[in-house]
Amino acid sequence: MASPTTTDLSTLLMIDSATARDRDDAFAVTPLSGGRGWSVEVHIAGVADVVGLGSVADEQAFLRAETRYLPGRTIPMLGDTAEQAATLTTETRRTSLRVTGTLTPDGRLHGVTVGRGEIPPGRCVAVDHSEVPAILTDPTHPLHPSLGAADAAAQALLGARRDGGALAFYDLIRGWATNEDGAIVPIAAELRTVAYVIVQELMIATNEAVALWCVEQGLPILFRNHRPNPVAGSTDELMTEIAAAAGDPDLFAKLRGRLLSTLRAATYDPTVHGHYGLRLSSYTHVTSPLRRVADLINQRIILAHLDHSPAPYSPDQLAALGADLNRRTRAVREAKKNHFKHADHRHVAQEAARDLTALDARTFHKVLKTAATAPLRDEIAAELARRVDADLLTAPDVAVLIDAADPTWRPIQLRVLDTLADAHPEMGPSVASVWRQTHPDLPPPEVETRRNGAAHDPLFAARATHLGIRGPWTTAAAKKPAEQAALWAALRAQLTGTDHPDTEPEWPTTPPPPEPSTPPPAPEDSGPAESVEPHRKTTSAALNLDGAKKSKALSNPVAWLMSLAQNNHQAPPEWEFRTDGPAHAPRFTATVHLAGHTATATATTKTAATKTAAKTASATALVEALFARQ
Numbered sequence: 001m002a003s004p005t006t007t008d009l010s011t012l013l014m015i016d017s018a019t020a021r022d023r024d025d026a027f028a029v030t031p032l033s034g035g036r037g038w039s040v041e042v043h044i045a046g047v048a049d050v051v052g053l054g055s056v057a058d059e060q061a062f063l064r065a066e067t068r069y070l071p072g073r074t075i076p077m078l079g080d081t082a083e084q085a086a087t088l089t090t091e092t093r094r095t096s097l098r099v100t101g102t103l104t105p106d107g108r109l110h111g112v113t114v115g116r117g118e119i120p121p122g123r124c125v126a127v128d129h130s131e132v133p134a135i136l137t138d139p140t141h142p143l144h145p146s147l148g149a150a151d152a153a154a155q156a157l158l159g160a161r162r163d164g165g166a167l168a169f170y171d172l173i174r175g176w177a178t179n180e181d182g183a184i185v186p187i188a189a190e191l192r193t194v195a196y197v198i199v200q201e202l203m204i205a206t207n208e209a210v211a212l213w214c215v216e217q218g219l220p221i222l223f224r225n226h227r228p229n230p231v232a233g234s235t236d237e238l239m240t241e242i243a244a245a246a247g248d249p250d251l252f253a254k255l256r257g258r259l260l261s262t263l264r265a266a267t268y269d270p271t272v273h274g275h276y277g278l279r280l281s282s283y284t285h286v287t288s289p290l291r292r293v294a295d296l297i298n299q300r301i302i303l304a305h306l307d308h309s310p311a312p313y314s315p316d317q318l319a320a321l322g323a324d325l326n327r328r329t330r331a332v333r334e335a336k337k338n339h340f341k342h343a344d345h346r347h348v349a350q351e352a353a354r355d356l357t358a359l360d361a362r363t364f365h366k367v368l369k370t371a372a373t374a375p376l377r378d379e380i381a382a383e384l385a386r387r388v389d390a391d392l393l394t395a396p397d398v399a400v401l402i403d404a405a406d407p408t409w410r411p412i413q414l415r416v417l418d419t420l421a422d423a424h425p426e427m428g429p430s431v432a433s434v435w436r437q438t439h440p441d442l443p444p445p446e447v448e449t450r451r452n453g454a455a456h457d458p459l460f461a462a463r464a465t466h467l468g469i470r471g472p473w474t475t476a477a478a479k480k481p482a483e484q485a486a487l488w489a490a491l492r493a494q495l496t497g498t499d500h501p502d503t504e505p506e507w508p509t510t511p512p513p514p515e516p517s518t519p520p521p522a523p524e525d526s527g528p529a530e531s532v533e534p535h536r537k538t539t540s541a542a543l544n545l546d547g548a549k550k551s552k553a554l555s556n557p558v559a560w561l562m563s564l565a566q567n568n569h570q571a572p573p574e575w576e577f578r579t580d581g582p583a584h585a586p587r588f589t590a591t592v593h594l595a596g597h598t599a600t601a602t603a604t605t606k607t608a609a610t611k612t613a614a615k616t617a618s619a620t621a622l623v624e625a626l627f628a629r630q
Helices: 056-064 080-086 129-136 144-163 194-217 235-245 249-262 293-306 315-352 361-371 378-389 395-401 407-423 425-438 479-496 550-555 557-567 611-628
Strands: 012-016 025-031 038-045 068-070 073-075 094-103 109-119 124-128 176-178 184-186 223-225 267-269 446-454 457-466 474-476 574-580 587-594 597-603
Touching: 012 129, 012 144, 012 194, 025 144, 025 194, 038 109, 038 144, 038 194, 056 080, 056 293, 094 144, 094 194, 094 293, 109 194, 109 293, 124 129, 129 144, 129 194, 144 194, 184 249, 194 223, 194 293, 235 249, 267 315, 293 315, 361 378, 361 395, 378 407, 395 407, 395 425, 407 425, 407 479, 425 479, 446 479, 457 479, 474 479, 550 557, 550 611, 557 587, 557 611, 574 611, 587 611, 597 611
Parallel strands: 012 124
Antiparallel strands: 012 025, 025 038, 038 094, 068 073, 094 109, 176 184, 223 267, 446 457, 457 474, 574 587, 587 597
């Protein structure tokens, strides 16, 4: 026995492309008096009333699983005849699955009812996505009140989802949005208006409402479950990253790839496990029965329940249907991944045939990654030599290079390692880190350290082991440089197969550093300015700045100068201060001396007139001078 149907007289909006032939949904949103929210009514095309269980169209739906939208043509899941018999139209009566509820201003849908519906001829109005912005800004348009209410309701739903921690992102300008799993997907050009957001938010709310209703009814359907991946990061962090990367195509592409690899795919199951991407306790798919077979299955189950008819599927059949859809979804994802991988390989092959010197860093890295699986070609060797001499190679490039197994790569591998170990010792840990990320199943490089010497003049030794091959001991006046050099040495040892014996480090004998000179104390009163006596060390010692980065030095210039002195076996930097100006507005001048190098700077009231500020300013000036002399 069929359940009672419900009809209404308010206009139902069908928002889709003007050329759409498969309209599954129509809705009406009506404001409540006193700003109490909105009444929401959603109708889903009654496809289960048209497509009988076991019919030809039903078999077609299970075979295709979903409608396929290809460039230039569409392959309907149900076939043309069944699709046109079930799609919503403006002229023809249609049965429906009707979902109603009251939406509060803070985006909560309550008082949900699910039942059979009937849409009489003329109640639906078709609206193209492109028409919606103009209607929303035209108070005289007949559909302005309806669309305005729908827009306000959609924004309330979106705000509530974001407040609940969902990864909800729309970029209608560039054409990107997050899907329900949290992946960033493209929006077709013709859909990039506020209409897209309205439809998405109302349909997500409808799917959630039906899922919760089925839970309350104890009605097993194919729930849409999504489990979290602990390494994906928090939603707040991801939203910040997405917003920051939106204007950078390369960075945005990398972020999209990372999300695809870290966010797990949702699954269909006859039991509820919640939806992590949407941050919902229950979710399902019911709003697209013309385009997805899971929605048709669920509609068939719900209508049978409403009609007090036997369930169309047994529990075992329902579980098997979900498992089959999950398997097929995985296969489609893998096929897409392989398609894009092969397309990328073809692109890389084309680029490799061009002038390698013209390739940007990203493209050259892809070319190198492909080339490293075969014997070394002369043009790759020449380009690697050019790039390492021009300081253009990155840590990921080196990580790929050291994995090249063919013996023809050995000379260029060693040349790159030796050059970078000398020019960029600080790059060693980065190379090891990138290599570790690409080989999570292999043991990471290990580093051990020793310390020797007096407390005021220590020496550090480090040794690294890579893939079971021990490198030689390396020594330095600080722990970090010793470890950096050790990592480079271990990478080289592994390439040459030279396992160094397990011995203690050989400590170099170094003469003690010169005693620091102590200048006479400078007056710190507010009397007249006096000239500072020149520092007695007049000969400037050469300071080794190899591998140093100016940006890092300027982030904490005082500490960096002290570290520089220690690494070069020099006396610590010394400061002299001078104070002048009136008592209420003193001016501090600091002069710093390091190994015969001198710089002076003044701190005024505009820059926080303190001795500390003057000390930092003078250290900054000396850092600038040292790097300028390089």
